[in-house]
Amino acid sequence: MQDMTGVVPVTSMPYSQFKNHVGEQVTIKGAIHNIRDMSDFAFIIVRTARELIQCVYSPEFSDYRLTDEVVEQCSAKITGKVVPSETRDGSERYELQISNIEILSTPAEIPPVVISKKQVTCDLSTNLDYRPVTLRNPKERAIFKIQEGIQRGFREFLTSQNFTEVHTPKINFAGAEGGTNVFKLDYFGKTVYLAQSPQLYKQALVPVYERVFEIGPVFRAEHHDTSRHLNEYISMDFEMGFIEDFTDIMNMETGALQYIMNLLKTEYAPEVELLKVDIPEVNTIPCIRFKDAKEMCIKKLKNITDMKDFEPEEEAFLFIFAKKQYNSDFLFVTHYLSAKRPFYTMDDPEDPEVTLSFDLLFRGLEITSGGQRIHDYNMQVEKMKKLGMNPEEFGTYLMLHKYGAPPHGGLGLGLERLTMHLLGFKNVRYATMFPRDINRVTP
Numbered sequence: 001m002q003d004m005t006g007v008v009p010v011t012s013m014p015y016s017q018f019k020n021h022v023g024e025q026v027t028i029k030g031a032i033h034n035i036r037d038m039s040d041f042a043f044i045i046v047r048t049a050r051e052l053i054q055c056v057y058s059p060e061f062s063d064y065r066l067t068d069e070v071v072e073q074c075s076a077k078i079t080g081k082v083v084p085s086e087t088r089d090g091s092e093r094y095e096l097q098i099s100n101i102e103i104l105s106t107p108a109e110i111p112p113v114v115i116s117k118k119q120v121t122c123d124l125s126t127n128l129d130y131r132p133v134t135l136r137n138p139k140e141r142a143i144f145k146i147q148e149g150i151q152r153g154f155r156e157f158l159t160s161q162n163f164t165e166v167h168t169p170k171i172n173f174a175g176a177e178g179g180t181n182v183f184k185l186d187y188f189g190k191t192v193y194l195a196q197s198p199q200l201y202k203q204a205l206v207p208v209y210e211r212v213f214e215i216g217p218v219f220r221a222e223h224h225d226t227s228r229h230l231n232e233y234i235s236m237d238f239e240m241g242f243i244e245d246f247t248d249i250m251n252m253e254t255g256a257l258q259y260i261m262n263l264l265k266t267e268y269a270p271e272v273e274l275l276k277v278d279i280p281e282v283n284t285i286p287c288i289r290f291k292d293a294k295e296m297c298i299k300k301l302k303n304i305t306d307m308k309d310f311e312p313e314e315e316a317f318l319f320i321f322a323k324k325q326y327n328s329d330f331l332f333v334t335h336y337l338s339a340k341r342p343f344y345t346m347d348d349p350e351d352p353e354v355t356l357s358f359d360l361l362f363r364g365l366e367i368t369s370g371g372q373r374i375h376d377y378n379m380q381v382e383k384m385k386k387l388g389m390n391p392e393e394f395g396t397y398l399m400l401h402k403y404g405a406p407p408h409g410g411l412g413l414g415l416e417r418l419t420m421h422l423l424g425f426k427n428v429r430y431a432t433m434f435p436r437d438i439n440r441v442t443p
């Protein structure tokens with residue numbers, strides 16, 4: 001064998017390069033996505049990693065003759081001459097006049113769902129049942145390219161702001177968020193829990209790195225089948241030390257969202273165009289206190305029963321309010337009731353009934369929770385006792401406070417929820433590559 005050089009040349013010519021090779025023979029590798037055979041010639045659409053490339057077969061172009069081996073979903077190496085193609089709107093496009101097709105692999109069966117049309121038209125459940133196949137549809141795969149852009153933007157922005165990327169354990173000694181939605185696991189005879197969030201660990205890392213972030217899976221044992229809850233989702237978290245107050249966290253999130261939306265516009269333009277994504281302007285994000293927002297909702301909407309949180313119709317109303325009043329798709333709601341926030345949340349010293357916390361609503365859906373944390377040891381132990389928790393069970397978490405932590409805070413942003421509302425989906429599963437919910441653990 002020859003020595004490894006560390007270089008793997010791209011063997012497929014990207015479509016963006018075609019304009020520099022008009023009249024030349026080039027080679028692309030991809031899957032045969034669609035064949036439209038017109039007896040004396042055929043349009044063969046080739047799906048490469050991010051593009052669909054139109055290739056045209058005619059016996060006039062070369063000695064190559066199309067065979068029955070060329071079927072949809074076979075992998076192939078196609079060689080042809082780059083020529084400008086005729087477009088209805090006169091826009092500049094190119095196609096390949098095929099001079100050879102080398103088959104690299106052949107599918108054993110025809111896919112059970114049609115993926116070569118503009119859109120996958122089967123119902124959601126069937127779409128998810130055949131996910132490895134339906135994801136090949138350009139619109140389906142574009143969803144997750146956009147999702148990649150969101151994560152990438154979050155990562156790039158925070159890295160530029162001196163955050164250190166970390167990975168915390170997903171098998172934990174306790175649930176971090178309280179409530180009943182925690183998965184229990186038998187761990188060599190001991191009961192342990194799947195991480196509901198990286199909360200306890202990201203806080204522990206503040207005295208180490210000052211600013212940390214994590215993008216990773218978290219688990220919630222949601223017992224209901226809703227359009228916005230998953231049992232496993234990707235949480236984009238950060239935590240930062242030496243904050244002046246919790247508005248530092250909200251400012252940092254605003255910066256991250258500005259960066260993400262800009263990145264999508266520039267580097268994800270093909271997917272934004274394909275999915276007709278309505279990218280929100282993020283200039284400044286307005287803030288409203290929970291109490292004021294609640295009063296407004298009660299005045300405008302009838303039958304509000306939950307006084308401690310928002311019901312979906314209140315969130316929808318708050319979106320209309322933010323849009324009308326501030327022309328914003330985002331709205332920070334602050335100072336949630338202490339009774340509704342987890343044990344690590346800092347109460348407002350001026351009014352201990354409320355917390356120094358916030359949610360971010362995007363087009364009427366909660367996509368983020370965050371706030372300032374308790375950093376004082378005695379205060380944290382007291383709060384745990386008040387909530388009926390046993391501080392001894394949280395000994396390793398409390399090392400953070402016991403051995404000194406700066407004022408700090410952070411947030412968690414649900415990746416699938418942000419993707420869902422950015423793309424205008426009614427169900428979070430459309431924005432989840434391989435969803436896990438109460439009825440689904442495959443594929």
Ligand code: AMO
Pocket residue numbers: 177196197198199220222228229230231233235237366367368369370371410411412413414415416417
């Ligand atoms: P919270 O529990 O509010 O806060 O979760 C943060 C964000 O995660 C998303 N989310 C979900 N997405 C899909 N399916 C679910 N079942 C689900 N549950 C939550 C939402 C939500 O806003 N530790 C805190 C964050 C922090 O304070 O740093 C936490 O996890 O978008």
